[in-house]
Amino acid sequence: MGHKMKCHICEISEQKDDPYLIFETDFWRVLLSYNQRYLGRCYIFSKRHFGSISDITEEENADFFRVVKKIENAIKKTFGATMFNWSCLMNDFYKEEIPDPHVHWHMKPRYKNKILFDGKIFEDKEFGHHYSRDDKNVATKEFCAKIVEEIKKNL
Amino acid sequence: MGHKMKCHICEISEQKDDPYLIFETDFWRVLLSYNQRYLGRCYIFSKRHFGSISDITEEENADFFRVVKKIENAIKKTFGATMFNWSCLMNDFYKEEIPDPHVHWHMKPRYKNKILFDGKIFEDKEFGHHYSRDDKNVATKEFCAKIVEEIKKNL
Numbered sequence: 181m182g183h184k185m186k187c188h189i190c191e192i193s194e195q196k197d198d199p200y201l202i203f204e205t206d207f208w209r210v211l212l213s214y215n216q217r218y219l220g221r222c223y224i225f226s227k228r229h230f231g232s233i234s235d236i237t238e239e240e241n242a243d244f245f246r247v248v249k250k251i252e253n254a255i256k257k258t259f260g261a262t263m264f265n266w267s268c269l270m271n272d273f274y275k276e277e278i279p280d281p282h283v284h285w286h287m288k289p290r291y292k293n294k295i296l297f298d299g300k301i302f303e304d305k306e307f308g309h310h311y312s313r314d315d316k317n318v319a320t321k322e323f324c325a326k327i328v329e330e331i332k333k334n335l
Numbered sequence: 336m337g338h339k340m341k342c343h344i345c346e347i348s349e350q351k352d353d354p355y356l357i358f359e360t361d362f363w364r365v366l367l368s369y370n371q372r373y374l375g376r377c378y379i380f381s382k383r384h385f386g387s388i389s390d391i392t393e394e395e396n397a398d399f400f401r402v403v404k405k406i407e408n409a410i411k412k413t414f415g416a417t418m419f420n421w422s423c424l425m426n427d428f429y430k431e432e433i434p435d436p437h438v439h440w441h442m443k444p445r446y447k448n449k450i451l452f453d454g455k456i457f458e459d460k461e462f463g464h465h466y467s468r469d470d471k472n473v474a475t476k477e478f479c480a481k482i483v484e485e486i487k488k489n490l
Contacts, residue, residue, distance in 0.1 A: 207406070232399070233421065234407045241400045245391055252389045261431060263436070266388065267422035274418060274447070275463040292429070309429040310468060 189225050189282040199266050199325045202334055204256075207240045208247045213286075215316035218293060219302045220331065222253040224285040231281035233268055251287065251334065257334040259297065261289035265311050298326055305323075344380050344437040354480045355411075358490055362395045363402050367483050368441075372472035374450060374457045375410040375486065379440040386436035388423055397442075405490065406442065412489040414452065416444035420466050453481055 189269050192198070193209060200211040202222065215222040224247060226240065236244070255261045265288040273281035291304040306312055319327070339391055355361070355366040357377065362460045366374040379402060381395065391399070413458060421445040428436035444468050446459040
């Protein structure tokens, strides 16, 4: 990794017309994950570059929980998710010699029942258990755009 | 599991003089985990019985982030943790036919360097990677009480 590069989350945040963007607020951006093993899986990125949820401001914090409610509600309406796994991990940043983490959350909808969307069946085989870390279910950009459009109808 | 039992988190919350209790606020209780694979690993239990972070109140939410700052700061001071993994999963509750989840958070301190505490060496071999789900590192009640006392000095 030789020389210092720009934070990749800050870079994503500057993209115009990002097809993965579901919605944004003053402080947070909600993007669909490329990994759709759990249908509707999202990232929630802070707009400000800071490294730990200990450093969140009161405004960012109050806004974050509005974001939680909005996205959980939309995914329930759209796909009938049963519940949600939330995490703020940030381990990858600490592979660097001088870590420069950027706060983001992982949101994984979990499903008791199978769902059919756009001709594909999604089954949460480990429902009731810790999420799988299998990262191989990469959805195409076109399929992700369909999911985003569907969720947007229910925001 | 035949008949409905009382929520086990509500039960824990009613315990007097719980040796695992690090501190509490009006809305949250911070308890040391029995699993000390990651030294200082904690649970943060909501005092109110509710099932999803979508249902958090503004007051509970504002207070939660004060709790985050306080416990992260104390664990850094006490053991020199490098960073923290946070998650709100609640999968286990969904093994029941009629789930009755109780919001709680998992906090796992992560360590770049080895630490020596009370004659034991702790090494976070997967630092920079997802936390291990190995649940075998059960610390004795006595050892947990020592950890709790040490953290309390730095609250």
